[in-house]
Amino acid sequence: MELAYIPSPSHGVLYLGPVPLRGYAFCIIIGVFVAVWLGNKRWIARGGRPGTVADIAVWAVPFGLVGGRLYHVITDYELYFSDGRDWVNAFKVWEGGLGIWGAIALGAVGAWIGCRRRGIPLPAYADAIAPGIAFAQAIGRWGNWFNQELYGHATHVPWALHITSSEGGRVPGYYHPTFLYESLWCVGVGFLAIWAGRRFALGHGRTFALYVAAYCVGRGWIEYMRVDDAHHILGLRLNDWTALIVFLLAVTYIVLSAKLRPGQEAVVEPAAPDGPAEEGAAEDAEADAEPDAGADAKAGTDADAKADAVTMTKAEAKGKAEAKGKETAGKADVEPDAEAEPEPVEAKDTAESAKKG
Incomplete structure (x- = not known):
C-alpha cells in the first residue's frame, strides 16, 4: 500500500434531487468562464470594447464543444461503433471525451463567424483569448480526475493517482496522474503567453501560435506516458503525431507572420462595430446627446427671455416717449391761452381811456 497518493473520487456525479451535477461538466464550464473573463480584460487593454469577447464566445464555445466531441469520436470510433457498443453513447459528452485539437479547430471557425459579424480581425481576438484557453484547459483536465481517466504508467511516486474503478477495462492501482501533469503544463503555457505577448509585443495571431506550439511540446511527452487505448502510427500514438504536425505549423506561422x-x-x-454592439453604441450616442439637447433648450429659453426683455425695454422706452410727447403737447396748448390773456386787459384800458376822454 502506498503511503502517499492522490485519491480518486468514488463517483464523478452528485445529485441535487433528480438533477445530476457532474464534475466533468463543472470543470468545462468553469474553464470557459475563466477564459472569457481573462480574454475580456486583455481585449480591453488592447483598445477593444467591453463585452466583445463574450459575444464572440457565444459562437466559439458551441462550435468548440462540437469539434472536440467529433475529434474524439472519429479517432476512437471503436468505442462507439464496434460490435457490442452502443452508438448512442457518442452523444454522452458528460462521460468525457473532448479532443482539444477538434475543439480548437472548429472553435476557431465559430470565432471567425463572430469576428466577421463585428468587423474584428480574428488574429487579434485569438491573441487576446489564448492565455485564457490555456487556463481553461488546466481547469478542464480535472474533469478527467472525476471520471478516473487519462492516467499514465503504474508508479510508486508520492503523487501517484489511485484508480479504484474497474469500469471500462480499468485496473485498480497507482498510476502517473497525467491529467495533473497536463493541467500544470497548461498553467505554465498561459503565463508564458502573457509574458511573451507583453515582452515582445506579439500581435497578428503570434501569441495564439505561441500558446499552440508550447502546448504541443507538453502534450507530446505527456501523451507518451499514457496507457489508455489509442491508435498508433509508426510506433507513436495518434495524438503525438497530431501534436508534432500542429507544432510545426504554429512555429512556421510565427516566423512568417513576424516578417510579413x-x-x-x-x-x-x-x-462602431457591426452587429449587436451597434445598437449599444447607438444607445450610448443617444444618451450622450441628451445633455446637449437639454443645454440647447436652456440656451433657447435664455435667448427668448433676453428677447422678451429687449422687447419690454423698447416698449417702456416707447411709452415714456409717448408720455413725454403728450406732456409737451399739453404745455404747448396752455402757452397760447396764456398769451391771449392780456387781450381783455388791453380792452379794459381802452374803455377806461374812452371814458376819461
Missing part, C-alpha cells in the same frame, strides 16, 4: 506583419495591430476593433 511585425508588431501589433494599431486598431483591434472599430469604433
Whole structure:
C-alpha cells in the first residue's frame, strides 16, 4: 500500500434531487468562464470594447464543444461503433471525451463567424483569448480526475493517482496522474503567453501560435506516458503525431507572420462595430446627446427671455416717449391761452381811456 497518493473520487456525479451535477461538466464550464473573463480584460487593454469577447464566445464555445466531441469520436470510433457498443453513447459528452485539437479547430471557425459579424480581425481576438484557453484547459483536465481517466504508467511516486474503478477495462492501482501533469503544463503555457505577448509585443495571431506550439511540446511527452487505448502510427500514438504536425505549423506561422506583419495591430476593433454592439453604441450616442439637447433648450429659453426683455425695454422706452410727447403737447396748448390773456386787459384800458376822454 502506498503511503502517499492522490485519491480518486468514488463517483464523478452528485445529485441535487433528480438533477445530476457532474464534475466533468463543472470543470468545462468553469474553464470557459475563466477564459472569457481573462480574454475580456486583455481585449480591453488592447483598445477593444467591453463585452466583445463574450459575444464572440457565444459562437466559439458551441462550435468548440462540437469539434472536440467529433475529434474524439472519429479517432476512437471503436468505442462507439464496434460490435457490442452502443452508438448512442457518442452523444454522452458528460462521460468525457473532448479532443482539444477538434475543439480548437472548429472553435476557431465559430470565432471567425463572430469576428466577421463585428468587423474584428480574428488574429487579434485569438491573441487576446489564448492565455485564457490555456487556463481553461488546466481547469478542464480535472474533469478527467472525476471520471478516473487519462492516467499514465503504474508508479510508486508520492503523487501517484489511485484508480479504484474497474469500469471500462480499468485496473485498480497507482498510476502517473497525467491529467495533473497536463493541467500544470497548461498553467505554465498561459503565463508564458502573457509574458511573451507583453515582452515582445506579439500581435497578428503570434501569441495564439505561441500558446499552440508550447502546448504541443507538453502534450507530446505527456501523451507518451499514457496507457489508455489509442491508435498508433509508426510506433507513436495518434495524438503525438497530431501534436508534432500542429507544432510545426504554429512555429512556421510565427516566423512568417513576424516578417510579413511585425508588431501589433494599431486598431483591434472599430469604433462602431457591426452587429449587436451597434445598437449599444447607438444607445450610448443617444444618451450622450441628451445633455446637449437639454443645454440647447436652456440656451433657447435664455435667448427668448433676453428677447422678451429687449422687447419690454423698447416698449417702456416707447411709452415714456409717448408720455413725454403728450406732456409737451399739453404745455404747448396752455402757452397760447396764456398769451391771449392780456387781450381783455388791453380792452379794459381802452374803455377806461374812452371814458376819461
